[in-house]
Amino acid sequence: ARELLDAYDSNSPIPIPPSARDPGFDLTAAYAVEAELTRLRRGSGRATVGRKVGFANKAIWRILKLETLVWGRIYDHTVHRAPGNEAVHSLAGRHAPRLEPEIVFQLRQPPTASADAAEILAAVEWYALGFEINDCLFPDWKFQAVDFVAAFGFHTALLIGEPRKMEVDQIPSLVDRLSRFQVGLYRDGVLVEEGSGRNVLRSPALCLGELASAVARRPEAEPLVAGEIISTGTLTAARPIAAGETWTARVDGLDLPELKLRLSLD
Secondary structure (H helix, E strand, O other), rough: OOHHHHHHHOOOOOOOOHHHOOOOOHHHHHHHHHHHHHHHHHHHOEEEEEEEEOOOOHHHHHOOOOOEEEEEEOOOEEEEEHHHHHHEEOOOOEEEEEEEEEEEEEEEEOOOOOOOOHHOOOOOOEEEEEEEEEOOOHHHOOHHHHHHHHOOHHHEEEEOOOOOOOOOHHHHHHHHHHHHOOEEEEEEOEEEEEEEEHHHHOHHHHHHHHHHHHOOOOOOOOOOOOOEEEEEEEEOOEEOOOOOOOOEEEEEEEOOOEEEEEEOOO
């Protein structure tokens, strides 16, 4: 944990990931490292404000030999709002950053581990469009799932657009729209990829329910609590990014405004 924390704080590449050093380094060990990272950051005055989801795609589970998705903590100094749905973010100190458009929820109460999207959404206070910025210090972004879990889930920042309050009478309609909406991802005004809510376990709502189930499977994990911000997994492939670029996400099928992010080295 200290090695990983120092590496991210100093932007120092890690030549050999944990999984390549010890064949016995499993998910239990990886989550123990993640918990120690959380303890260290809390000890330095940081606060956890939620979690990010990783590998919200069952096809990837088969490749990585996972039974469910994974998660990592996000912090008060890594989560930022985008007033007016526009933000500037510095990539200074980043090694090989990538960007992911995601649906973000804040919890009104802990969700149940349910397959019923309406029941899951009843536990949500608001939803929004967000950009997560990840950074992998392992060579060429080559890693195993356990390395991802141990290394903060590669999380360095989450930028959140204007939220929409979850209204009870809108939940039935939103259940359908979250599974059908489309997103366009643009770099400097040029469309580079399109994605869909179906790319995250058929719906970001169902992804939230799967997260609740995954956390419940690990009795050592801190349970989900009211107020947590949950980033539910990328709607497109993660895209390499560089300072000087402007990225925009535009949603069709949800009442969410486009989100624009300019990247700098300031």
